[in-house]
Amino acid sequence: MAAMGSSLWPARLHHLRRDSPKPEPLARFYAELLGDRVAPLPDGSWLVSGRNRRLVVGEGQAGAVPYFALEMHDATQLAAYRRELSHTEDFVSPLLAEGAFAVRDPDGRRVAFGVATALHAEQGLPGRLQHFVCATQRLPEMLEFYRALGMVESDRVLEGDALAAVFLRSDPEHHSFAAFRAPESRPDHHCYETTGWLDIRDWADRIAALKVPLWWGPGRHGPGNNLFFMIEDPDGHKVEFSAELELMPRAMPPRTWPHEQRTLNLWGSAWMRS
Numbered sequence: 001m002a003a004m005g006s007s008l009w010p011a012r013l014h015h016l017r018r019d020s021p022k023p024e025p026l027a028r029f030y031a032e033l034l035g036d037r038v039a040p041l042p043d044g045s046w047l048v049s050g051r052n053r054r055l056v057v058g059e060g061q062a063g064a065v066p067y068f069a070l071e072m073h074d075a076t077q078l079a080a081y082r083r084e085l086s087h088t089e090d091f092v093s094p095l096l097a098e099g100a101f102a103v104r105d106p107d108g109r110r111v112a113f114g115v116a117t118a119l120h121a122e123q124g125l126p127g128r129l130q131h132f133v134c135a136t137q138r139l140p141e142m143l144e145f146y147r148a149l150g151m152v153e154s155d156r157v158l159e160g161d162a163l164a165a166v167f168l169r170s171d172p173e174h175h176s177f178a179a180f181r182a183p184e185s186r187p188d189h190h191c192y193e194t195t196g197w198l199d200i201r202d203w204a205d206r207i208a209a210l211k212v213p214l215w216w217g218p219g220r221h222g223p224g225n226n227l228f229f230m231i232e233d234p235d236g237h238k239v240e241f242s243a244e245l246e247l248m249p250r251a252m253p254p255r256t257w258p259h260e261q262r263t264l265n266l267w268g269s270a271w272m273r274s
Contacts, residue, residue, distance in 0.1 A: 006150030007081040010171035014071035014116055015095050016132055019060025020235050027057040029234055035124040052128035062235040065187040067110035068132045075115055106141040107185045126199055127192035131175050135182035135273050139163050142179045154248055155223035159259035167223050174224040174246040180273040189238035196243050200227055203241045219265040222257055
């Protein structure tokens, strides 16, 4: 596996797949929610695409996220990074150019890497797909795995000496991936990063007009220091809208937070996974 000096840096979340027993209605929910386009893909899944965001919706278990994909700068970076890794598998996606590959994390989720294929520019409110978070029964193993991939730990949350959450980055943004300790391993949420507080207002107004209630927030996270609110999709998967996520140089050391509500929401109550 790769380590601190790996070729992974910088890489950004490009897209992820959300599964559902009813994929087309879920895809159309996201298209309406985000103001994005929806189109069928050759494998029977659906693509929801908008302004710097791509979401694949396929048939499967409600709430599942079987993979997420990180975008590399070019084929040279991608090839150099693959040479650093062991146990890779080819990965085929219409959203990634030839040469994409994937690895499997301790929970069996695929993490894909590739060079993005060109898609025409889209309109809509600003909200770039920015990070994916999971809950896991194997938090120490997940931290070791993602650090070995070359991600850099930004923050950790401790309950006594026990690890409760970790946040890792693959570019200067505070986290592109995070994991929380929980009684079961499952997806937690994915997030769209906006350009500022007024975007949070505009997204909340749009979502209110669609009669989708806010599930948590608005608030401000401790780790990342970002403004946020969350909603639930029809399968109960959480969707976050964020602004002003902290930037951290690659060499900046990780910080430690206590396992308490204020860590997850400096403004008030928090969603405690464990």
